Amino acid sequence: MSTRIYLGELEELVLLMVALLNKEAYGVSIMEELKKQASREISVSAIHAVLHRLEEKGFVRSKMGGASDERGGRRKRLFSITAYGRDVLIEQRDTRAIIWNQIGNISLS
């Protein structure tokens, strides 16, 4: 990857959630999952905004999913991670791992 991909902290979290939820990722489920996994309370509109950004960057793709009664008969947009998105996540993780390795057994004192 020649150009540096910028992935913000929230973006990374949301992207992880999309990967985690695997085909069941949409606005509300991501919001719930974030609360559960990371104790982060993010407004649903902010989630949507992040998802749009991710889609523009090509990390996720979406399609309209089935309607359910809980949503008053409205369809949801279901997100799934793209291969590119997965690569970016892995790269990000690896970068950090390498750095952590270099830090080694850093004394926290």
Add this chain to the structure above:
Amino acid sequence: MKHNEIKTPQWIDSIIDTLAPAHFAEEIRGDLYECFRMDLEEKGIRTARRKYVWRGLGFVFKRFFWKKTPFITSNSLTMILNYFKMAKRSLLASKGTSFINIIGLVTGIASALTVIAVIRYETSFDTFHSKADRIYRVVRISGEDMSEFRSGISFPVHRAMRDEIAGLNDIAAMEYFGGAYVDVLDTKGNSERKFREEFGFALVEPSFFKVFDFAQTNFKWLAGNKEKAFDEPFNTVLTSSMAKKYFGNEDPIGRTIKIQQKFDCKVTGVIEDFPPNTDFPFTVLLSYASVPTLASKGVYDDWFSVNDSHHVYLRLPEHMSKEEMEKQIAKIHAAHTPKELHESRHYLLQSLSELHHDARFSNYSRRTISRETILGLSIVMLFLLLTACINYINLATAQSTLRSKEIGVRKVMGSNQRHVMLQFLTETFVIVSLSAFAALLVADAILITFQSLLNVTFTQHVFTDTTLLLFLLIIVASVTLFAGFYPALIISRFNPVTALKNNLNLQKPSAFSMRKVLVVFQFTITQILVVGTFIVMSQIQYFSHVNMGFNREGIISTRVHSRNLNTLETLRNKLLANPDVADVSYSYTLPSGVKRNRSYADIGRTDANEMKDYLVYEFVSIDPSYLGLYDIKLLAGRNLMMSDSIGNILVNKTLLKNLQLGTPNEAIGKELKRSDGERSTIVGVVDDYYGNSLKEQADNIVMLIQRTEYATLSIKLNVKESESLQSVVDGVGQIWLETFPEYIFNYTFLDENIKAFYVQEEKYARLFQMFSIVFLLIGLLGLYGLISFLANRKSKEVAVRKVFGATLMSIMILFSKDYIKLIALSFILSVPVAYYLLNDWLSHFANHIELQWWLFILPGLGVLLVTMLIVGMKMLNTARINPVDKLKYE
């Protein structure tokens, strides 16, 4: 599932639905709803709703929310945007042609808008009353062949109608007497200010405002009791501008104005000014209860006598048709009058919408515009737009060769004919829209500047008039289609291979002849108008210069307010003592002019018995100096003397002829009998003069001396070159005021008074003039555009010809002769049409010019000359170019 019934806050939903793209709205509202349901179970309804609002608003502040269709980019939209971009580029690429196109279209559209605005104004008269379609005027049609159309109704008629026709509530009689002297009295009853008003005074029944309620205007009562304002005789209601004029900022209610130095009128109400588009131009409304006092004795209850300014209007009751009402009126009329009257006179109904368009009856505003004139204007308007379109078509097809490469490339890249047409229509649309916008501004300026010429009063700007804007949209759409379709078709038909090889020759016979046809069509219309203008102007020249049988130069006239002969003689002597005064004469009225009173009676030979033996004549009371002052020729006999009784009369030649009294000399001494039995003796015969406009024939005239009838003072001025006319008139006015100190000196010049006969014709002439200038301008612009284009394209050919020895002259002739031929052809086509139309117009006038050949040739030559000048100038520029400059780049 109980939560299903609980509604989410509606307004947030509608915000999201309207603002967000559809595919967003669904998922956003779905997510919001899910959160709402969860909140509802955990925190209760109020919190849930509050959170719903906050979350919803949260979306509105996100950028993605406002992004339009980020996922699907429509190809057709991009193409259309591209068409606009191309339109802009091609506009800028050929600035000259674009400029000519736009100027042509602006002129055409602006004129069309102006005409539409005028037509709309003229058709808006009195349409704003409640149930205006059920309001009718009672009119009088009389004569054996029902050929006399009048609007005056005898005084008792409407009273009988009101009493005897069941269900008829809304009926209003009124009399309009126009101008008056007004003295504004102070609270002690002394005259404070004096005014002479020329129009606006009317007597109206209290029911006037029931029939004419001006419901759809801003009209309202500003002060006074609406119900009781007209109860007493000489109660007066003023419009707000008159109230302001007479009383300034003081409260006018209860104050008094004195009218005609005689009648004290108490102001009982103030109303908003009437709108300008009404045929009831009233400003001072007196109560109808004053009529019995004002009318001559007996007239108020007389079913015979009529006064043409006394009108009756009614609103048909719901259940009654126009025909039923006419039947009822006829019944009442028959019941009250003898057979000879109700068989020769019929009261019928005329609908209010005809009031402004039917010239057979007059109305109070004295302006009618016939439906034919409106139709004519509409046709002219269509032609205006058409010529503007033709310009565009011609220039666009001519220019299309320049675009052949572009079209070729587009077609090779996959455009089909439809795409290319759409592109060119878009281009046309851009140009037309730009022009339409400019035209709107121009039309507004025209309408404001030429209000008096167009005889309209506009209270609002063009661009605030939604109907007019709608018309503009229609014009833009139809001009775009009409002007754009043909060029688009031609251009889109290009074969890409030939187009790309750039040897496409658009001057195929078919394309070129279409252009010729259009140019000929355009110039035919122009020529018709130019010839029309020329002939209308000649007719008006004729009107103002022909000898009317009397002198009209340097004569002013004014009124006298005394019947006392001594007073009048003193005034005459005082005036004659003034060196600026050449002659003075008293008479009942003027020999001619618009401001003139007429009195008619019947006269016949002594052996006349039946009505048909008598002749209607106009009798004028004069004094001995009248003939001299006006230069009216005495053909035989003698002038009248002050000592003559009313039995001694002068007659004119027409009367002599109509009563078959022989030659002037033979007629002297003959007796005539009036229909009331009185005998008169002819003592002199005068030559005919035109008492009416020259549109009509001379009347039968009898002159006599009747001192009690003197109402008009004619003064012939003797103005030396060193003096200003104004100071001479002021001097005369001073003398007049010494005699009548309580009045205002009001005078008219006789020649202006006569000129006023032809106001309508002069308006036509100026309208013709404007239209023909506009047409000529558009036509020449188009021609100029075509020629410039041709000149550029052919510059190489010109250069080659010059190299081979062609002279300047031969080149110019070669390139201009086609166009000169076209103009000549259009002239030949225009002559029969113009002849037909103008012959018809002139035949309305008793005195008119003959349609001679030079009246057509002269304006035709003029147009040809202007065309040649324009074409020639452009060709000259091309022909003078040094051939080296044009040829060397190869």
